[in-house]
Amino acid sequence: MAQIKIFGYADKISVKPGDTIQFHVSADGTSTAEAHLVRLIHGDEHPHGPGFIDEEIDCAANGTWQVEKQFTQVGAFLEVADPDRKLALDGSITLCAFIWPTWPDVGHRQCLLGRWDNDRNHGYGLGINPSGRLEFWVGCGNEVDYLQAELPLQKQAWYFVAATFDARSGRATLYQEGVVSRYNSLLSKVAPVEYRSHVSEMFRFRQNNLPDTPFLVAGSRDWHALRGHFVSQLYCGKIDRCGVFDRPLDHEELDAIRSGGQPPLDGMVAYWDTTKGYTDRGIGDLVVDIGPNRLDAEGYNRPVRAQTGYNWNGRNDCFRLAPHQYGGIEFHADAMIDSNWNATKTLELPETLRSGAYAMRVRGGDGEGLAEEYIVFFVRSRMPTARIALLFSTATYLAYANERFATDGQIVQPMAGQPPTISEVDIEIYENPEFGAGCYDTHADGAGVCYTSYRRPMVNMRPKYRIAAFDLPWNFPADLSILAWLEHKGYDYDVLTDEDVHLEGVAAMAPYACILNSTHPEYHSERMLDAHEDYIAGGGRFICMGANSFCCNVAFRDDEPWIMECRKTGGHWIAWAARPGEYYLATTGQMGGIWTGFQRWGQKLVGNTFAGEGFAHSQPYRRMPDSYDPALAWITEGIEGEIIGDFGLGNGGAAGIEIDCYKLGFGTPPNTKLIASSGGHPDNYIAHDEEGAHAHQGFSGTHNYILRADMVYFEAPNNGAVFATGSIAFGSALPINGFENNVSQLLSNVVNAFVRPGPLPGSNRPRKSTAGLERVAP
């Protein structure tokens, strides 16, 4: 009997009672599954904590679901809308493009552009054959004629390539010329590399076009008995301006295009000007045809725009400055931003549902291992009444979605200070590119993954999951320890997500007197960061529960908030580096990378931010002199001794994994008090010095006092305040000893003070109204 595997996702990550949510499930080995809505309370199964806790919730969708195997189209490509079949050319033809292949020797055919049916061998195409050579082919169903270049293509080199076919004579030619400049390719002109190839041959027949074959760029149509039509022969690399003509262009005409001239109008059927459509705020998925038929192309699985083109001259580092030099559209054969599965079940959420973290639990067979799925989503309050909100870092969950760095990341073991601990589901996603990757991964062709989405199964946004690289609950499952603490303490709270804050700004936060965020609030769009700043400055009281806080800049489109763009640049702690000239987010036009690059250090918002990381061992905090200040004694009330948090589910201490520190020079508010601090972390903790200093001996934990988690507190305007833990491990210390411990006590002291209206304890400020905490009308 086949092993039962269940995977799924929801179409929304944040909903309100009464909203409709769709669940998309794929199953192997079974046609039915048992589904039940659960409210998630604790997600870490560590035996020193309370273990996994959920609560079954009645709803109309509970019961037996019919499930089926669903297929996922991976790979980025462009599809041309051509209802009048202008591109079904059955006579003479020219195909041309600027290309920058990243993996010409992958070993299978890659289609650059064409109207080709790979299953039935009809149509025409220009591509790269399994030996890495440019190839042109035409097919009539029974037979295919091919013409290949004399030498393989070089990776990461710009070429202008073309194929012409004279249907009257049967002569086919290939035109291949390097357009390598001082800036645009891997090699310079000092490397004695031959790029040029010109070959010609007589074909025996003309192409025959099927009526429904789509014209594709970076792939070709295929067919499978179970899944039907799909796209194969996916290309890895960039394509700049490309076109189709209904006559064979001559050598001089092709030379003129190669040299930057306008393509001839005579015979032009389509010419996609990949530099058209840029605005100051980015570019979308539509690729504009400037030819007579306006056959625009649409990207699938988000081909990467805002990439340098063949004529990039190194002077400008952003498409906003020179859009005509940013014609590069980058394709990856394993790109995936939406599983696009059929909906398995639609549920109108009960109106009585309380705000919280929920999942549709779906089990097949015995429900063990891969036969159990939790499709996680968050329910907000329709009419906020609680004074507390727990803000889940869904942007960070997206960044890490289905990461595979335990198995693919060269640097991960030295960073983690341990070998990975790999589970069954890690192996499942490693073997199957259909799950897509996260922004910590690289594509198989070596480029960094800059798009991620929640419209696909996210196996690490589940309760119980432990990240392989560090053998810890990571992000969402770790954040449930904070939720469980709120539950245990009996606080009335709602939940929010990053998506809510991005879409609604400070209005999403304003109803709450006190907001706690997550163990790892790393990724923020500009709107999210602005909302946090306005909330705190307007009198909100904010508890930054984690570390590596407010570091990375990401972007979302308003109409597709499930997809996030992330470009890695700046700092020396990034998983991959955006290529020169490709630092800017195609979604917004803003530079990507870390907020440090914008003078928006996390310290300016919450008093501390990234000091370093090490993962394998955590430490306690030691109280600092400020904690003994009578005006601040309320924070540590009930805590005996100097040590706080010498325990925890996150490697035995409340301070560790990733840690943040206070730094006046990076904008820590000058009135910030240092309540407690860790130190003496192991040497696999390395300082992430953002001052641009050279790496040098002594960057590591036992040598460098910078490597510490600072627990900080400061008052903000309008009776606002911030308390920040500076440690990812803090949240995982809360559940120890049935939530009765000095970390829990300290957090209670802070939350109790923060939810109380009026001035903060020990405040020497004049009493002011809480005008900044205007509640949003329900």
Place this chain on the structure above:
Amino acid sequence: MLPLEYGRSEDRDIIVRDRFDGFRREFLRTLVNPEVIEEHRQSALGQHSERLERLLIYFRQRPLEQRYAVRAIEPFRRYQVVRLSGRRGVPPRLVDDAIYTSANDARHGLFLRCIRDLLET
């Protein structure tokens, strides 16, 4: 690898890497003693003696296909040691049938394999 085989490799970096590796291994072998192994058995994670730290840094920097990992069969109960493939999409393979009842025991089993590899090659 013989000099002739090096000559067929396009990437000369490999030659330097392997020579450096040879010197490094020669030195690291001198660091292995019963005290180091006992130190790791008692504490697989965290700060270690310089002797042990040097060995661990080396093991964690091996080419991916020469690295081991722990496989959690049942978290907190049953673990095994596997070897990474180093090839995208190809899962790790089991190295033996040994079952460990804690992650730290498995990490120590993995460490002993690394020590054996270091001493025997």
